[in-house]
Amino acid sequence: MKTIDEMLHLALLTSDQHHQISAWIAHADSPEDILNMPPLLWRALEQASAIMGVDKDLLRVPTFEADNGIV
Template structure:
């Protein structure tokens, strides 16, 4: 949830997107349910993620 708050505070998610996504995640908290998030919310999260982490996900440390 902290990442979503960061995305909202940086303007990467609108307040409406933030509220809708957090409401969804609070009710649907399993990984399977989160992956089944409505497409418009998933797209908003992915776009915000790409802007927040422009190089993609961090490489795992071995």
């Protein structure tokens, strides 16, 4: 839900879209239920995701640097 909240904050979703998408996700029992979101909401979510580069982040290979503080 944090990503959807960020989409609202960046004005990529209207408050109504944010509310409807959040409610849909909250009541979904499975990932398949989320995929059955109404087309207008799904398109709004896809557009906001594209602008934010969500897919690029998910496909990016993580970098492992020795100086990152993780042991």
